[in-house]
Amino acid sequence: MKLNFKSVFCFALAALLAVTALMPACLSENTYTKFSRRALDIFDTEITLMGYARTQEEFDRAFDDTMALLRRFDQVFDAYNAYEDLNNLYYVNRHAAEAPVEIPEELFALISWCKEQWSRGLRSTNIAMGAVLSIWHTYREAGLANPEAAQLPPMEDLLAASKHTDFDQVILDAEKQTVFFADPQITLDVGAVAKGWAADAVLPYLKEHMPSFLISLGGNVYAGDAPLDGRANWAVGVEDPRPDENGGGLMYRDIVDVHDLTVVTSGDYWRYYVVDGQRYHHIIDPETLFPSTKMISVTIICESSTLADFLSTTLFVLSPKDGLKLIDSMEGVEALWMLTDGTQQASCGMAQYLRSLKNAGGAV
Ligand code: ADP
Ligand code: MG
Numbered sequence: 001m002k003l004n005f006k007s008v009f010c011f012a013l014a015a016l017l018a019v020t021a022l023m024p025a026c027l028s029e030n031t032y033t034k035f036s037r038r039a040l041d042i043f044d045t046e047i048t049l050m051g052y053a054r055t056q057e058e059f060d061r062a063f064d065d066t067m068a069l070l071r072r073f074d075q076v077f078d079a080y081n082a083y084e085d086l087n088n089l090y091y092v093n094r095h096a097a098e099a100p101v102e103i104p105e106e107l108f109a110l111i112s113w114c115k116e117q118w119s120r121g122l123r124s125t126n127i128a129m130g131a132v133l134s135i136w137h138t139y140r141e142a143g144l145a146n147p148e149a150a151q152l153p154p155m156e157d158l159l160a161a162s163k164h165t166d167f168d169q170v171i172l173d174a175e176k177q178t179v180f181f182a183d184p185q186i187t188l189d190v191g192a193v194a195k196g197w198a199a200d201a202v203l204p205y206l207k208e209h210m211p212s213f214l215i216s217l218g219g220n221v222y223a224g225d226a227p228l229d230g231r232a233n234w235a236v237g238v239e240d241p242r243p244d245e246n247g248g249g250l251m252y253r254d255i256v257d258v259h260d261l262t263v264v265t266s267g268d269y270w271r272y273y274v275v276d277g278q279r280y281h282h283i284i285d286p287e288t289l290f291p292s293t294k295m296i297s298v299t300i301i302c303e304s305s306t307l308a309d310f311l312s313t314t315l316f317v318l319s320p321k322d323g324l325k326l327i328d329s330m331e332g333v334e335a336l337w338m339l340t341d342g343t344q345q346a347s348c349g350m351a352q353y354l355r356s357l358k359n360a361g362g363a364v
Contacts, residue, residue, distance in 0.1 A: 045218035100178035130187030131161035143273035196309025233257035266312035267297030
């Protein structure tokens, strides 16, 4: 066959087309796609994992492994249910006044960390306040089950319980990994920090197997490495705490742009019940023994989700002024307050993350 320019050109074109036809198959080996899945049966909240993986199977494996870890933590930190062969929080609350109880290392680590904060003088989040919190829990559950008959807990019950909330009466032995209650009526409730701790605890796994991810446990979000679609950050919504009052539909008040950081919000709109037309939510001020009414929500951004979860509850109880003082004294921690008059307060460094402040040139 005589080769002329035209046939060489046609051959080259055909070869190019053949290679191009093969390209999607070859490329897909190295191309990452964004996947997302939800679980509704862990930590009594909605958990979403989003991440970039090469295949659905790869993502599903990361999702299943992560949920298995979270399910274990949920059982360990559960104060309301027993599990076979597990000295979880429920078991501790029933038996730690009889004799020291050996506990799983996750639980020991979390209680120790919270006790350190208590010893530093940060006492608005007190996980040894279980006696008071369980009274509110009982009345809230009853009120939700039967809204017509919803009632507030009697103050004398709350006051009596508050006599048994001294964290110093919780004795930890690091060597034996045991916990003992010197006050037989004290109990622990780690609801204020458990989800943050769990988010930190799945980080090493996710960083290794699916580094570009975003996980949300209720209001606790951790954004991993930047998304693989060219964006520098994940966009995390700061929920509108009063969507109905603001015309409904609009779910986010603002957006923060982050990677390798956690964004944790505590608010009065997550868990509450209504008595005589008034909302009573789930974050209790140790001073008043009633739900704190100083703000609508507070959002924390920092590297540690445990710290962010602890601080979101702490700042929700402190006045916005005292909260700002605390945040200003901490390195690498920023906060955003939604106040009861509809305005916002933000710590200085929040301007680097919050879209409304970035667009406003950083003015707080
Ligand atoms: P969420 O669980 O909705 O993310 P938080 O992180 O603020 O909100 O935790 C609220 C939970 O913490 C409550 O359900 C209760 O179990 C517990 N809690 C409420 N108030 C306090 C407090 N002052 N100190 C310690 N734990 C608290
Ligand atoms: Mg919290």
